[in-house]
Amino acid sequence: MMMKSMLGVIDATTYKDDLEELIAHRSLAGLPIAGRYRLIDFVLSNMVNSGIGSVAIFPKYQYRSLMDHLGSGKNWDLDRKRDGLFFFPASITDGTSEGIGSFNQFAANIDYFLRSKQEYALVANCYTVFNMDFSPVLERHLQSGCDITEIRSGGESLEIYLVKKSLLVDLIQTRDITGYTCMKDIKLDIHHNYKICDYEYTGYAEKIDSISTYFRVSNEILKMSIWSQLFLKDRPIFTKVKDEPPTHYTTTSEVKNSMIANGSVIEGKVENSIIARAVKIGKGSTIKNCIIMQKCTIGDNCELDSVILDKDVIVENGTKMNGNLNSPFVVRKGTVQGALMNS
């Protein structure tokens, strides 16, 4: 029952310029990854799998697709009579905040913190790919008597903080006096008066903050050693389920080292790639080192290497597109790519 006493707080306000081509239409939290997930699925599922029953999400930019994705929280078992999933969009008058856990936005919804019975709060970012159990963090936090525990990975902050809820409420309410705008500010202030402890997480954890990390992490997920750290039978990553039929392979399909989601029809060659739901790949086409998002249609005899296709892209027959492993070629959502355009 101990975990019942932790609130989950997900800061979904983050915007990263280096991801602009992929997040112009959506919040970073809603960025599709690993074929059928969105970034927020990892931290949200981790919270649920760690026994957290009340999660508040604070989005800011372009959150239509994020809201559509989360719905009532049912897919994460968070459509509850008591607690469950809460969605607190920022008001437009709020200024931008760079740090994790924007106190301004929390302040506008302070009732959530005051009404909740949980004693502790886990304040997390929305863009880390990991499968982590938070219960040992709370245990350590309680033993160490720290005011704030910061989760770190590979010597860097993961921008996830565990804090007593009463202290969090204090920090929110005194933000104008202290000048702290978010959790990060406290650690940055060398004169702070809090006991801040580190919790080093040793499993796989990567923050997606640029196209190149997005591309690199996607490639890493294809390695069984990483895949098996992220997708665990007893700690599944939940996502919005769709009623797509299984993926159909035809006589001409050749697939190697790839992850493929449901509803796709593969007639061509796919190598080292991640194919999302309901993608069509035509005959004679070769897809190499690519990330193809939902509902893209790739015609016949196309050649794509190191390309990211955002959702709903149509690639006409005979189109050739190339990026390279360090800088993939990104195609924006809903566009049509013709054979002549890139010749």
Add this chain to the structure above:
Amino acid sequence: MGKKRCVAMLLAGGKGSRLYSLTKSLAKPAIPFGGKYRIIDFTLSNCANSGIETVGVLTQYQPLVLNSYIGIGSAWDLDRVNGGVTVLPPYSESSEVKWYTGTASAIYQNINYLSQYDPEYVLILSGDHIYKMNYESMLEYHIDKKADASISVIEVPWDEASRFGIMNTNKNMDIVEFEEKPKNPKNNLASMGIYIFKWKVLKKLLEEDNLNKNSSHDFGKDIIPLLIEQNKKVVAYPFEGYWKDVGTVQSLWEANMDLLDEKSELNISDYDWRIYTVNPNQPPQYISEEATVKESMINEGCIISGNIEKSIVFQGVNVGNGTVIRNSVIMPDAEIGENVYIEKAIVPSNIHIPDGMVIKPNNKTDEVVLVTEEMVNELIS
């Protein structure tokens, strides 16, 4: 309860004894089908897609998996404030437990369920067929024809007609005679086990039939003949399209293989007629460097390192290096080792096939192999 125009009653209590070990601990409608679904998904999705929002599901044989699978019906969007899905198991009444002794007795014992919706029409369905059908169109036909009962029929090849319940019709599609498995069929319209009745008419018939000690309380054998005998208007509703009774190992295998046939009429990728199912939350399938996959359907959560050809692979299946799977159906969470050879087989859920095992049909009979734990143990020793 609010009044409903049409309530569906889905008969899902069948044992399916010709599916042998597959139905040992599972009702036939709950058998996995098509890489992702269970057989009953087709009928429940048809209901949802036809706008039938009130469905009573009659369970009896091995109902544990089926009951928990159906739950409150949310997978099919049938969790409704008024109506929705209700699982109706047999129940005991004062001194005795009343098992469902026949399809008609199952409906008779749930007259109270139906009465609370006071429907004009009742749609009787069975949970063990693979097909897509708009029941709303059938209901319109039934109303147009001013029928007391409508029976959905499908044309079967003449040489197979003697295996089915055959409806003999006149030129207006009125049914004048019903023959169960006739030796010399006069017609090739087979009953699909889908009926629409005026509820008032059906209720009266069920009450009469219940008092008849000689009745087997079956729709085909007792209720339909009784309707014809009483000169009620019984019409045939001709259905065109894919329809398959998956009551045997052979037909279950065939229906799965039909999904791989590009010419098949059964399209499960139709956005306008989704086949809904309880979606397992699994990561995308992983096809390794060593794998080859041709003419197959593979579901999420699989890790494939072997060679898959013309096969259906359900969620959570692992296939090891060097393994060849051909013309087979691999059910959920099966573990297939390395260098295994499987041909023309149905491999049940959760089974472990050890490295190097060969499973293929007997050369003489070429019958589909239904793999069992016992078979695997025998092959090991």
